[in-house]
Amino acid sequence: xxxxxxxxxxxxxxxxxxxxxxxxxxxxxxxxxxxxxxxxxxxxxxxxxxxxxxxxxxxxxxxxxxxxxxxxxxxxxxxxxxxxxxxxxxxxxxxxxxxxxxxxxxxxxxxxxxxxxxxxxxxxxxxxxxxxxxxxxxxxxxxxxxxxxxxxxxxxxxxxxxxxxxxxxxxxxxxxxxxxxxxxxxxxxxxxxxxxxxxxxxxxxxxxxxxxxxxxxxxxxxxxxxxxxxxxxxxxxxxxxxxxxxxxxxxxxxxxxxxxxxxxxxxxxxxxxxxxxxxxxxxxxxxxxxxxxxxxxxxxxxxxxxxxxxxxxxxxxxxxxxx
Numbered sequence: 001x002x003x004x005x006x007x008x009x010x011x012x013x014x015x016x017x018x019x020x021x022x023x024x025x026x027x028x029x030x031x032x033x034x035x036x037x038x039x040x041x042x043x044x045x046x047x048x049x050x051x052x053x054x055x056x057x058x059x060x061x062x063x064x065x066x067x068x069x070x071x072x073x074x075x076x077x078x079x080x081x082x083x084x085x086x087x088x089x090x091x092x093x094x095x096x097x098x099x100x101x102x103x104x105x106x107x108x109x110x111x112x113x114x115x116x117x118x119x120x121x122x123x124x125x126x127x128x129x130x131x132x133x134x135x136x137x138x139x140x141x142x143x144x145x146x147x148x149x150x151x152x153x154x155x156x157x158x159x160x161x162x163x164x165x166x167x168x169x170x171x172x173x174x175x176x177x178x179x180x181x182x183x184x185x186x187x188x189x190x191x192x193x194x195x196x197x198x199x200x201x202x203x204x205x206x207x208x209x210x211x212x213x214x215x216x217x218x219x220x221x222x223x224x225x226x227x228x229x230x231x232x233x234x235x236x237x238x239x240x241x242x243x244x245x246x247x248x249x250x251x252x253x254x255x256x257x258x259x260x261x262x263x264x265x266x267x268x269x270x271x272x273x274x275x276x277x278x279x280x281x282x283x284x285x286x287x288x289x290x291x292x293x294x295x296x297x298x299x300x301x302x303x304x305x306x307x308x309x310x311x312x313x314x315x316x317x318x319x320x321x322x323x
Contacts, residue, residue, distance in 0.1 A: 087228070098224040101220055104249075104253070105216050105217045108209075108253070109213040109214060112206050112209055116203055116206050119199055122267050123196055123200060126192060126195060126196055126270045130192040133281070137182060137189070143174075144182070147174050151168070167295070169298075170291070174294075174295055177288065177291050181284045181288065184280060185280070188280055195270055202266045206263055
């Protein structure tokens with residue numbers, strides 16, 4: 001009796017690597033009539049070893065994806081920590097820079113304020129000197145009127161006594177001196193007025209610069225207190241844009257330096273003008289005093305001559321009367 005032949009085992013493909021999924025292999029077993037009827041509705045089935053290998057591959061992929069995700073998380077934490085440290089260093093540098101900036105602004109603000117006060121005080125002193133000039137000019141009106149009146153009165157003398165004597169020459173000299181002094185006082189008043197205007201213009205320039213420094217100091221003082229925890233920070237798209245017309249630290253400092261230098265020059269010119277005004281008033285007073293003394297001496301000498309001439313005439317008159 002012949003032995004029945006054993007069925008051949010199905011051909012199973014070799015197992016792929018753990019990261020790969022096995023392909024579906026159809027079974028070579030004969031199908032039943034029922035299976036033949038359902039062939040269009042059923043899919044091929046895995047063999048049990050294939051099913052285990054596929055599960056192992058899925059687990060391996062999941063494990064590899066988890067390890068990759070963990071590495072990504074660690075890298076993200078490292079980058080976040082590095083970014084936070086960089087931001088902290090940048091904030092510390094910005095605060096140090098703003099602190100130095102505040103010191104510079106405070107220095108120029110103090111210098112400008114000092115210059116404004118000194119220039120204002122100098123302008124007040126010059127205005128007082130200008131007032132002295134105006135009063136001195138007014139004071140020359142009476143002496144000039146007296147000199148003119150004396151000359152006019154002497155013009156009314158009788159022809160024998162209508163002579164160009166020393167008195168007339170001194171009176172004319174005094175009139176010319178007073179006119180020259182009045183012209184000098186008027187020119188000096190105009191010069192003082194111009195200098196006062198220049199002082200005030202420069203003072204206004206320094207005040208504008210000073211007010212800008214005050215506003216800048218308040219803004220930078222507020223900015224230096226900002227940090228990541230500040231709640232009133234807003235994002236401005238153009239906040240980091242460098243304007244073409246913006247000044248550099250060197251030109252910014254040079255601008256204030258020029259204003260202070262100009263104020264110093266105006267203040268020096270004002271001091272020199274005040275000294276000149278003192279000299280003008282003093283010299284004019286001395287010249288008028290000396291000329292008044294010369295006129296008085298001429299009048300005294302002429303009066304003595306008149307008295308002597310009168311005495312001689314009286315004596316001759318007595319002699320004539322006796323004859």
